[in-house]
Amino acid sequence: MSGFQWCEQLKEDELLKKRTGGAGSILHTLLHIADVEYSWIRAIQGLGDTIVDFEEYRSLTEARQLSDSFRKDIRSYFAEGLIAASDFTVSVPWDDEDFSKNEILHHIIAHEIHHIGQLSVWARELGLAPVSANFLGRDL
Numbered sequence: 001m002s003g004f005q006w007c008e009q010l011k012e013d014e015l016l017k018k019r020t021g022g023a024g025s026i027l028h029t030l031l032h033i034a035d036v037e038y039s040w041i042r043a044i045q046g047l048g049d050t051i052v053d054f055e056e057y058r059s060l061t062e063a064r065q066l067s068d069s070f071r072k073d074i075r076s077y078f079a080e081g082l083i084a085a086s087d088f089t090v091s092v093p094w095d096d097e098d099f100s101k102n103e104i105l106h107h108i109i110a111h112e113i114h115h116i117g118q119l120s121v122w123a124r125e126l127g128l129a130p131v132s133a134n135f136l137g138r139d140l
Helices: 003-007 012-016 026-044 060-079 101-125
Strands: 089-091 098-100
Touching: 003 026, 003 060, 003 101, 012 026, 026 060, 026 089, 026 101, 089 101, 098 101
Parallel strands: none
Antiparallel strands: 089 098
16 A cells, blocks of 8 residues: 555545654655655756645645656656666765765665655554555555
8 A cells, every 4th residue: 555545544634734753744744755756766867856845735636646747757767777777876956975876776765664664653643554664566
């Protein structure tokens, strides 16, 4: 089950409620995960960063549509086989260091797992079963 699917059981006020940790709210955390992944993949491609104004996405449907559009571009990138060349470095405008493509891909995975853990804590605070951090079988 994806984070978006899990969120379907929540009311809008729970999605937007300010919380300790994560990116501040459940919805903002989902947007943040999608934004970070997309920004790093665009950096690997040598493309500029896309700035997301989280205030423009106030519903689960809007957030999912943004994430789905990002995911479509990301899948296209991987389908082109561009993942194979991993020995080059990438510069990004939000950091002074350069990173290898492999470092970035590992960072993207660790970043999402980190936030899945935060969502898990919030789920338990709401008395709900958390989203699984298991990536096997999730078609990601």
